[in-house]
Amino acid sequence: MTANGADAVLELEELRVAFGHEEVVRGVSLTIAPGECVAIVGESGSGKSVTARSLLGMAGEGARVEAERLRIAGRDLRGAGEREWRRVRGRQAGLVLQDALVALDPLRPVGREIGDALRIHDRMPRGARRTRTLEVLADVGMPDPAAAVNRRSGELSGGLRQRALLASALVLDPPLLIADEPTTALDATVQARVLELLAEISGRGTAVLLISHDLAVVARLADRVLVMREGRVVEQGTVDEVLGAPSEPYTRALIAAVPAEVPRGALLSSEGSPVIAHPERVPIAPRAVSRGESADVPLLAFDGVVKTFPNRGGGRFTAVEEVSLAVHAGETVGLVGESGSGKTTLARLALALTTPDRGVVTLEGEPWSELGERERRPRRRRIGAIYQDALSSFDPRWNVGRILADAAGGQAANDAGARHPSRANTARRVAELLDQVGLAGGVAVREPLTLSGGQRQRVAIARALAAAPEILVCDEPVSALDVTIQAQILDLLDELQRERGLAMLFISHDLGVVRHMADRVAVMQAGRIVETGPAERVFAAPGHPYTARLVADAPRLAR
Amino acid sequence: MTGRSAGTGVPAPRRGAPGRAARHLALLLGGAVFVLWAVATLTFFAIRLIPGDPAQAILGGPGSQASQEALDQVRRDYGLDQPLVVQYLAMLGRLVTGDLGTSYSLKVPVAELLGAQIGGTLLLAMCSLATAWVLALGLSLWSTGRGRVASALGQGIELVAAALPHFWLAAVLIAVFSTGLGWFPPVATGTPAGFVLPVTTLAIPLAGFLAQVMRESLLDAMRQPFVVSARARGESALGIRFRHTIRHAALPGISLSGWALGWLLSGAVVVETIFAMPGLGRTLLQAVTLRDIPVVTGVVLLVALVYVVMTVLTDLVARVADPRLAQEGAR
Numbered sequence: 001m002t003a004n005g006a007d008a009v010l011e012l013e014e015l016r017v018a019f020g021h022e023e024v025v026r027g028v029s030l031t032i033a034p035g036e037c038v039a040i041v042g043e044s045g046s047g048k049s050v051t052a053r054s055l056l057g058m059a060g061e062g063a064r065v066e067a068e069r070l071r072i073a074g075r076d077l078r079g080a081g082e083r084e085w086r087r088v089r090g091r092q093a094g095l096v097l098q099d100a101l102v103a104l105d106p107l108r109p110v111g112r113e114i115g116d117a118l119r120i121h122d123r124m125p126r127g128a129r130r131t132r133t134l135e136v137l138a139d140v141g142m143p144d145p146a147a148a149v150n151r152r153s154g155e156l157s158g159g160l161r162q163r164a165l166l167a168s169a170l171v172l173d174p175p176l177l178i179a180d181e182p183t184t185a186l187d188a189t190v191q192a193r194v195l196e197l198l199a200e201i202s203g204r205g206t207a208v209l210l211i212s213h214d215l216a217v218v219a220r221l222a223d224r225v226l227v228m229r230e231g232r233v234v235e236q237g238t239v240d241e242v243l244g245a246p247s248e249p250y251t252r253a254l255i256a257a258v259p260a261e262v263p264r265g266a267l268l269s270s271e272g273s274p275v276i277a278h279p280e281r282v283p284i285a286p287r288a289v290s291r292g293e294s295a296d297v298p299l300l301a302f303d304g305v306v307k308t309f310p311n312r313g314g315g316r317f318t319a320v321e322e323v324s325l326a327v328h329a330g331e332t333v334g335l336v337g338e339s340g341s342g343k344t345t346l347a348r349l350a351l352a353l354t355t356p357d358r359g360v361v362t363l364e365g366e367p368w369s370e371l372g373e374r375e376r377r378p379r380r381r382r383i384g385a386i387y388q389d390a391l392s393s394f395d396p397r398w399n400v401g402r403i404l405a406d407a408a409g410g411q412a413a414n415d416a417g418a419r420h421p422s423r424a425n426t427a428r429r430v431a432e433l434l435d436q437v438g439l440a441g442g443v444a445v446r447e448p449l450t451l452s453g454g455q456r457q458r459v460a461i462a463r464a465l466a467a468a469p470e471i472l473v474c475d476e477p478v479s480a481l482d483v484t485i486q487a488q489i490l491d492l493l494d495e496l497q498r499e500r501g502l503a504m505l506f507i508s509h510d511l512g513v514v515r516h517m518a519d520r521v522a523v524m525q526a527g528r529i530v531e532t533g534p535a536e537r538v539f540a541a542p543g544h545p546y547t548a549r550l551v552a553d554a555p556r557l558a559r
Numbered sequence: 560m561t562g563r564s565a566g567t568g569v570p571a572p573r574r575g576a577p578g579r580a581a582r583h584l585a586l587l588l589g590g591a592v593f594v595l596w597a598v599a600t601l602t603f604f605a606i607r608l609i610p611g612d613p614a615q616a617i618l619g620g621p622g623s624q625a626s627q628e629a630l631d632q633v634r635r636d637y638g639l640d641q642p643l644v645v646q647y648l649a650m651l652g653r654l655v656t657g658d659l660g661t662s663y664s665l666k667v668p669v670a671e672l673l674g675a676q677i678g679g680t681l682l683l684a685m686c687s688l689a690t691a692w693v694l695a696l697g698l699s700l701w702s703t704g705r706g707r708v709a710s711a712l713g714q715g716i717e718l719v720a721a722a723l724p725h726f727w728l729a730a731v732l733i734a735v736f737s738t739g740l741g742w743f744p745p746v747a748t749g750t751p752a753g754f755v756l757p758v759t760t761l762a763i764p765l766a767g768f769l770a771q772v773m774r775e776s777l778l779d780a781m782r783q784p785f786v787v788s789a790r791a792r793g794e795s796a797l798g799i800r801f802r803h804t805i806r807h808a809a810l811p812g813i814s815l816s817g818w819a820l821g822w823l824l825s826g827a828v829v830v831e832t833i834f835a836m837p838g839l840g841r842t843l844l845q846a847v848t849l850r851d852i853p854v855v856t857g858v859v860l861l862v863a864l865v866y867v868v869m870t871v872l873t874d875l876v877a878r879v880a881d882p883r884l885a886q887e888g889a890r
Contacts, residue, residue, distance in 0.1 A: 056790075056791055058787070058790055058791065086793045086794075086795060087793065088793075089790065089791050089792060089793040090791065090792035090793035091793065093791075094791070094792070095787070095788065095791035095792075097784050097787060097788060098784070099784070102783055102784045102785060103784040103785055103787070103788045104785055104788065105785040105789070105803050106785070106883065107803075107806050107807065107880075107881060107882070107883075108802075108803075113785075113788075113789075116789070116792055116794065116802070117792040117793060120792065120793045120794060120795075120798070121793055152882065152883075154883055165788070168788065168792065169791070169792070
């Protein structure tokens with residue numbers, strides 16, 4: 001590491017960052033040579049982003065940053081003041097954040113955002129700024145730079161605005177590019193293009209520091225990997241070494257948690273699912289899953305469903321076009337497709353939160369979408385829902401116990417044969433539900449805001465189960481979670497399904513997750529289902545060119 | 560996201576941006592006419608609830624001891640002997656032609672009377688609005704991103720300022736800057752110096768309100784990732800404020816300015832009286848005291864009109880400042 005220290009772009013030794021008494025980065029060392037891409041992986045809170053920000057003197061308010069060595073392009077930056085850091089930022093090192101929609105000022109045209117670094121560092125006149133802006137936009141593969149400069153981030157598609165954000169970091173051609181989760185907000189296909197672009201930038205001689213929670217992205221782009229946990233680097237080496245033959249248990253757990261290519265039903269989380277920890281528990285509301293006799297009557301069925309929305313031009317936008325799909329008892333149907341393909345609209349139709357323009361949705365073979373809300377309400381308990389952002393689906397002033405009691409209300413009363421549930425019955429039911437999703441009983445008195453992302457999603461699952469539904473609609477249920485937490489939640493869903501014969505409509509943009517979870521898969525493109533079939537067959541031998549493209553673009557881990 | 564129009568059926572004609580703008584404008588104008596009609600109607604009926612005889616007012620008030628013949632004559636001349644509905648329709652008819660009637664007490668056309676007064680009041684309100692904006696922006700910029708003490712101090716100042724009543728503030732300002740220090744005259748003299756205290760009286764409470772709103776959105780903007788991006792390209796703290804966050808902070812202030820002007824016009828009634836300034840506020844006060852119905856109606860309608868115009872203006876300015884609004888409105 002010291003051998004190439006002389007011409008390295010970034011030299012960092014023993015970086016320590018503390019906020020008050022809490023040390024969040026505890027001795028990180030790192031060297032990046034020109035043209036090299038080094039990745040830091042780790043879960044939220046591992047200190048990877050703070051490490052990255054410290055390299056720009058932006059660790060945060062009240063941060064105490066110490067390092068034995070901190071050099072960018074040969075310049076010693078230990079103890080640098082704000083003025084000196086400002087000369088480094090943009091000029092020596094560029095930063096790219098996750099989502100350009102908010103990482104570029106939504107009120108300003110992207111051309112001005114890109115040109116800002118030229119104005120700040122070189123006091124370049126307007127005309128020259130424009131020339132250079134167009135040049136760098138062409139470099140990052142923007143289709144029509146002259147038109148793009150006048151657009152604001154909200155007017156560009158996800159992939160194009162991420163390119164604009166890259167351009168704003170690269171406009172001064174800094175030797176170091178720090179990319180903090182640069183493709184996390186993007187669809188697989190767009191992500192693949194942006195990763196190609198980053199590889200190209202690195203190929204031109206820029207040193208790239210990639211921060212990511214996604215091992216598949218890292219595998220695709222990085223030369224070397226550092227695995228961070230609780231502020232320390234627990235393992236490092238080349239991508240092949242670390243991902244191919246990990247020596248640390250933590251790294252192995254991270255890799256094992258990636259669901260892609262792990263067979264259906266196999267456990268992902270290494271500690272074992274919390275549900276497994278209670279094998280003697282008697283299931284609540286046991287239901288005979290009469291697979292044999294009712295297998296031909298699907299629990300949930302779409303028949304020729306069309307849903308349109310008015311669009312800007314005064315016409316109609318077709319979100320769902322002639323969709324026919326059935327979900328049977330005990331079965332998981334995965335729904336994949338890019339953002340805007342109509343997945344979520346289909347979920348809303350399943351939950352009867354919106355009604356189809358044409359076609360019908362049936363629940364247990366009976367009319368569902370055609371009912372009035374008054375007739376529908378008593379049957380709503382038969383279909384549960386889990387969303388990506390659990391927190392915003394809770395009333396922020398309610399604690400977990402109240403959230404679950406509210407959802408369990410009717411069911412607890414039914415059990416007791418009463419019209420209203422007694423307090424004791426409700427409390428018992430809440431405790432059962434928490435136990436079922438692997439949460440301690442003490443969680444009942446906590447506010448959702450004080451829970452971790454994984455705990456919140458468990459509460460959301462408990463709430464969905466509270467009314468003992470027969471089918472769950474899961475819309476991106478693990479997309480906001482770290483990979484190891486994601487693994488635990490997926491294992492939990494799997495276990496609950498096996499135990500109660502739940503049917504699931506499982507929506508995700510992540511092909512790996514769907515492949516692991518689904519028995520059958522439906523692929524959605526522009527409102528239509530272009531392909532359905534057994535999950536293994538669809539992913540192994542796609543029958544539609546769109547599916548083939550999705551599968552090819554999905555980043556995966558070579559195991 | 561690519562737009563897909565419905566595959567079946569005749570595609571609806573695409574309305575371009577000018578068409579959308581025209582529809583929006585038509586909606587605004589329709590709304591404005593409705594508001595003016597509603598205000599005229601409410602004022603017409605509400606004013607009948609004031610005790611007293613309009614004919615008496617026309618002849619110089621209850622103390623004039625006018626003869627029964629004179630009162631009858633006046634009632635006939637002014638149409639006061641007609642049923643209420645007829646009077647109401649007659650008033651609407653006059654309003655449509657732009658005739659606000661003649662003042663009972665001053666015997667001059669109301670339009671002429673108001674025309675002479677509106678300028679001073681609008682100038683007062685506009686100066687106060689501008690001053691409030693400067694104070695609010697200054698205070699919220701100063702008190703954010705500067706630690707807890709500045710933040711707490713800023714919030715305290717805002718809260719107190721927003722709660723100050725005009726009459727009390729005017730009295731204190733006169734006591735300190737006029738009676739005490741002798742910097743400014745205690746009554747409006749028609750000179751710029753005479754304008755300072757009235758403007759300050761109106762501006763301070765409004766600045767408190769605006770600063771509260773602006774601080775909130777300024778703090779919100781400063782937490783956004785684009786601020787991190789801007790810093791990471793070398794932008795200074797000052798540059799971030801003036802090139803990025805201040806614009807985000809100003810947005811709710813702009814939307815509030817329409818409401819603020821209406822609020823200032825009502826404040827002008829108090830302030831013009833205290834500082835003995837000619838203007839709409841004082842005219843209104845006198846008209847109410849003298850039961851001068853046409854003048855009261857005229858002032859109320861005029862204020863409503865100013866309110867409507869200002870709301871439309873702030874709406875347009877907000878669209879320029881935040882282009883996302885124009886797009887959302889079109890969806």
